[in-house]
Amino acid sequence: MKKQDAEESIPQAADEAPSTAGAVEGPPTPTGSEPETPAAHTPPQSGGTVAEVVLSQCDMSEELSRQLEDILSTYCLANANGDGPALPNGQSHSPELNGLAHEGDEGKAVKGGKVSGGGGRGGKEAKKTQEKKKVKGLGKEITLLMQTLNTLSTPDEKLAGLCKKYAELLEEQRNAQKQMRALQKKQSQLVQEKDNLRNEHSKAILARGKLESLCRELQRHNRTLKEEGVQRTRLEEEKRKEVTSHFQVTLQDIQSQMEQHNERNASLRQENTVLADKLNKLYQQYKLREEHIDKVVKHKELQQQLVDAKLHQAHELLKQSEERHDREKDFSQRRCELMKQQEVHLIALSLYTEKFEEFQTTLAKSNEVFTTFKQEMEKMTKKIKKLEKETTMYRSRWESSNKALLEMSEEKTVRDRDFEGLQGKVQRLEKLRRALKVERNELSKKVQSLGGPDEAVPPAHADSPSPSFLIAIYQQHSSSP
Numbered sequence: 267m268k269k270q271d272a273e274e275s276i277p278q279a280a281d282e283a284p285s286t287a288g289a290v291e292g293p294p295t296p297t298g299s300e301p302e303t304p305a306a307h308t309p310p311q312s313g314g315t316v317a318e319v320v321l322s323q324c325d326m327s328e329e330l331s332r333q334l335e336d337i338l339s340t341y342c343l344a345n346a347n348g349d350g351p352a353l354p355n356g357q358s359h360s361p362e363l364n365g366l367a368h369e370g371d372e373g374k375a376v377k378g379g380k381v382s383g384g385g386g387r388g389g390k391e392a393k394k395t396q397e398k399k400k401v402k403g404l405g406k407e408i409t410l411l412m413q414t415l416n417t418l419s420t421p422d423e424k425l426a427g428l429c430k431k432y433a434e435l436l437e438e439q440r441n442a443q444k445q446m447r448a449l450q451k452k453q454s455q456l457v458q459e460k461d462n463l464r465n466e467h468s469k470a471i472l473a474r475g476k477l478e479s480l481c482r483e484l485q486r487h488n489r490t491l492k493e494e495g496v497q498r499t500r501l502e503e504e505k506r507k508e509v510t511s512h513f514q515v516t517l518q519d520i521q522s523q524m525e526q527h528n529e530r531n532a533s534l535r536q537e538n539t540v541l542a543d544k545l546n547k548l549y550q551q552y553k554l555r556e557e558h559i560d561k562v563v564k565h566k567e568l569q570q571q572l573v574d575a576k577l578h579q580a581h582e583l584l585k586q587s588e589e590r591h592d593r594e595k596d597f598s599q600r601r602c603e604l605m606k607q608q609e610v611h612l613i614a615l616s617l618y619t620e621k622f623e624e625f626q627t628t629l630a631k632s633n634e635v636f637t638t639f640k641q642e643m644e645k646m647t648k649k650i651k652k653l654e655k656e657t658t659m660y661r662s663r664w665e666s667s668n669k670a671l672l673e674m675s676e677e678k679t680v681r682d683r684d685f686e687g688l689q690g691k692v693q694r695l696e697k698l699r700r701a702l703k704v705e706r707n708e709l710s711k712k713v714q715s716l717g718g719p720d721e722a723v724p725p726a727h728a729d730s731p732s733p734s735f736l737i738a739i740y741q742q743h744s745s746s747p
Contacts, residue, residue, distance in 0.1 A: 327616075330480065331609065337476045338602050341612045396690060408701060421713050428706050435699050442692050445576075449685060454578060455680065459584065463591060463671070470598060477605075509627070523628045534621070539616075552603070559592060583674060590667040597660045604653050611646055618642070 411431070415424045567585060623641060 281480075326490075327613075329489065330483060332610070333480055333483070334605065337473060337480065338605075340473075407698060411702075421716070422710060425706065425709055425713065428702055428709065432702050432706065435695055435702070439695050439699070441690065442688065442695070445694070446685075446688060448577075453472065453685075454680075455582070459587065460675075460678075463587065466591070466594075467671075470594065473598070507637050527625055529629060530621075537591055548603075556596070559596070563589060563592065583677060586670065587674060593663060593669055597664055600660060601657065604657060607654065608650065611650060615643075615646065 415427060418424045418427065566588060618639070
């Protein structure tokens with residue numbers, strides 16, 4: 267809210283300052299065109315005060331422009347071009363602001379520790395219930411397997427079925443381990459990208475703070491300009507009272523000066539057309555840059571479509587995060603360009619006010635020229651209002667991107683829970699494999715005791731059960747809790 271108030275007060279102060287200055291000050295006449303007035307009618311201190319005011323205004327405008335260029339060079343241009351020197355551990359160039367960011371991260375870590383400490387007891391109870399469910403599931407699977415083995419007639423068939431089941435369980439365990447490794451790699455990549463996004467977000471917040479402070483300084487500067495304009499109005503009113511007595515004598519000189527000013531107005535119109543052409547060129551360059559960014563995003567989307575079907579959802583989330591990050595970059599770049607355009611408009615307004623002050627004494631009765639200049643001022647104010655609307659629109663987009671980041675963090679926690687469930691399934695398969703191995707050893711001993719010491723164990727592939735039977739056993743195992 268503070269930032270929005272500051273941005274709204276800047277164009278208002280800029281509109282008030284030139285209007286008061288233009289309505290009060292009289293422009294200095296060119297040398298050699300106006301006859302000399304007696305020295306008794308002019309106050310001796312007015313020229314010195316005007317010069318001091320102009321110098322102070324120039325100094326303040328130079329300082330504000332220098333501060334804005336520093337902010338743009340440190341936060342915006344480095345992120346856009348990628349040429350800035352990267353500091354270790356994602357630190358920015360200002361140690362004080364980095365300290366504030368670290369304090370915010372430490373506060374988040376403390377809050378996370380409190381929440382995790384409060385949920386420790388619930389985690390233990392959940393583990394106990396999961397272990398009980400695993401034991402129950404293993405008991406059901408063992409009973410089903412024993413029932414299927416009892417249906418077989420000979421111990422050789424039973425042994426062959428157990429061996430085949432054991433081989434299939436080994437293959438399934440290997441596949442599960444491969445999937446687990448791939449998921450771990452993807453998880454590490456997601457964590458790295460999340461850290462990068464967090465660092466860039468902190469940089470954007472720091473740049474926003476500096477821009478807010480710069481807006482406050484601009485407000486103070488506009489207030490001082492307004493006060494100086496009021497003082498200058500008083501001085502110029504005294505001058506006007508003295509100049510009215512000499513107005514009839516200088517009518518002929520005013521006519522010659524009117525012709526000169528008409529020529530100057532024509533040159534100013536040409537300059538305005540040149541400025542409009544430059545603005546159109548900048549707009550076209552900005553469109554080309556947006557098209558290039560869209561092409562890059564499409565290329566990334568095509569690469570992401572080649573990923574496995576099981577990890578398709580995770581890659582879609584990554585794509586959305588990259589698009590939101592690009593939008594944030596575009597928002598910061600557009601905001602910087604808007605600030606530059608605002609400075610250009612303010613400089614143009616100051617130039618117009620100075621030239622209007624020069625023309626004021628000669629154009630006292632020419633209402634047509636004054637109305638045209640007033641229309642130009644209204645156009646500039648409309649442009650500034652449009653820029654303010656665009657800034658509010660980009661601010662709403664930035665808030666939506668923050669909400670999307672929170673949703674991504676919640677989805678990551680859900681995915682971690684699924685990963686823990688997969689690990690539990692792998693452990694259950696290992697326990698089943700061990701139980702089958704023990705049962706196989708017992709059955710082999712029984713076969714040796716029944717057949718005699720000289721009789722050898724038959725091969726495992728003789729009279730093996732059908733694969734549909736084994737698939738049904740595995741489905742029952744996977745469906746059990």
